[in-house]
Amino acid sequence: MDLRYGPEYERFRQEVREFLAETWPLSGEEAKLERVQQSARFRKRAIARGYLARAVPRAYGGSEQPPDVLRASIIREEFARAGAPLDVGAPAAQLIPTLVAHGTEEQKRAYLPGTVTGELLWCQGYSEPGAGSDLASVQTRAELVDGEWVIHGQKIWTSYAHWAEMIYMLVRTEPAAAGKHAGLSYLLVDMQQPGIDVRPLKSLNGDSHFNEVFFDGARAPADRIVGRRGQGWNVSRSTLQAERNAVATADTTLKQFSELLELAKSTRRNGRPAIEDPAVRQRLVEIEGYVTSHEYSSHRQLTCAARGESPGLIGTMNKLVGTDIATRMARLGLEISAEGALDAPYHHAEMLTGGSGEANPVARFLHSLSIRAGGGTSNIQRNIIGERGLGLPRDFAVQKRKAPA
Ligand SMILES: Cc1cc2nc3c(=O)[nH]c(=O)nc-3n(C[C@H](O)[C@H](O)[C@H](O)COP(=O)(O)OP(=O)(O)OC[C@H]3O[C@@H](n4cnc5c(N)ncnc54)[C@H](O)[C@@H]3O)c2cc1C
Known part of the structure; x- marks a missing residue:
């Protein structure tokens, strides 16, 4: 090779x-x-x-x-x-390929220039209290009234909604459509308007990154649907795939591993640099094995792309494995951190501008847990790999929900 x-x-x-x-x-x-x-x-x-x-x-x-x-x-x-x-930050970075593939000429001209520079701030309105892993259960509805969409419902875990100027969201426009995946539309909505109430949620680390967003008669022009009306499920798939490919890439993993090595060299533990402690060395070597395998899977993904072949489920595997390695690294970093390191500042805003985010090891650890859920939890990635990659029977819980009464 x-x-x-x-x-x-x-x-x-x-x-x-x-x-x-x-x-x-x-x-x-x-x-x-x-x-x-x-x-x-x-x-x-x-x-x-x-x-x-x-x-x-x-x-x-x-x-x-x-x-x-x-x-x-x-x-x-x-x-x-x-x-x-x-990247321009997760929500906008995921919207770009979606708009290029499915947007109208007017939508592309209106939104892409500001989005690619990062000047137009977006948030993603998918999850709801009853629709997370089971996203197709979205209940927020939009009705066409006098040439405008009128929106009622609630989104949750909406990252950066308190800063965003626009939201792209999944809404139910055809409530009578057969099957929960049908009748959804992908809608672009201005955040600064009456009828939208953004309530920040406080995270364990004291930061407010997530929000609940309530819609009570918010409006959007009729031509703000991306893709076809009622076909929003297919449009949202391209955004989600972009999200999974972007989370926990091998470059990020390698960078975090080199930061962990620096930390182990510069932090003293039991009177000597932590990297000289056999227990720490053992953990570092184990982690390096995972980091290297992640790097090589991403080379495989690259080789497939260079040959014009489908990478299959390697992107899904990388999301699952990469987020797991991030947690292992963050846990070890937390254990060997120097006294005083816990006071380091935490700036989630850096995530929007492409920075690695957290200098504070506790915040880094908590963040590593949360990215396991963003874009679909690790369990959901395992289900996808099991069912579509290994041909295992469908998830028992899902089969049960679909079984006739
Ligand atoms: C950092 C971060 C940022 C996020 N940003 C956004 C955002 O900007 N916009 C947005 O819309 N959403 C966002 N989310 C929400 C995210 O998409 C959801 O948290 C995720 O889809 C899981 O949904 P849930 O929280 O409702 O958990 P649930 O779906 O209720 O799942 C709870 C637990 O049950 C497990 N589970 C559920 N179904 C199955 C199954 N079939 N098989 C096995 N296990 C299962 C899950 O793995 C999980 O462990 C964000 C989440 C995080 C953590």
Whole structure:
């Protein structure tokens, strides 16, 4: 197996490195801007060079590059190495491919340019109190009244809803449709309007990242449906696949592992660096085995993409395994952290601008648990792998719910 990229791609890597050395982090007056604005300025330059928004046409603010998974992989590696913002934050990053694939011309022109730079902030309104893993049970409804959608219902766990300007949401527009997957639509809605009440939920770490969002007569123009009316389930599948592919990538895992090694070298435990403690070394070696296997699965995923073959369920496996490794690393980091480290600040806002998020080891550990649920819990990934990958019988609980009375 030859894992080298070859001279043409190594030249490209060098170009990306030079660009990053010149442009990130921002300097002078620009370095005083808010993080989101800094990130947007940088992203505009990176788009102009063809490094970001590669699959988005220029007419919609992207850099419209020919598909090249090796270049894309080099960009990911180099941006991660430089700590430069790569994604625009989970909700918007997932919407971009969905809008490119299913949006109307007007929707693409209106929303993609601000979304790819990160200036237009989105949140994702899928989950409801009775619809999480079983997402097709969404009850929030939208009715067409005098040419506008009028929305009633409740969403929950809506990340960043307290900052977002727009929400993309799954709503029931055809309540009489047969089957819960039918009759849903994918709707784009302005957040700043009467009829929307955002109530932040306090997390264990004291942060407010999630929200409950109540809709009581909120409105959206009739042409804000993405894809066909009543076909929102299929549209939401493309957003969810993008989310699963983006969570716990091998680049993130490798970066977190190198941070863990640094922590083990720089923190003293029982009078010597933690990395010299045999118990810590044993755990690090175990984790390194998982990290390496994750890295090699992502090479397999890349090889499939480069050959134009379907990667099958490797993305789902990577989400399951990558989030599990993140928890193992965060738990060990928490155990060996130096006294005083627990006072380190916690900035969830960094997640929006592509940063790794947490300097505080407790927050990092809690976050590692929560990403196991985002985009579908680990159990749900296991069900998908078992049923679609291994051909096992369908989940017993689901079969039971579907059985005739
Ligand atoms: C960090 C984070 C960010 C999130 N951001 C958003 C967001 O922005 N927008 C949004 O809409 N949602 C968001 N969510 C919600 C997330 O999508 C849901 O938490 C997730 O889908 C699980 O749903 P639930 O919480 O209702 O749990 P439930 O579905 O009630 O599940 C509870 C437990 O039962 C298990 N379970 C359920 N069904 C099965 C089954 N069939 N087989 C085996 N086990 C099962 C689950 O694995 C879980 O352990 C976010 C969640 C997290 C943690």
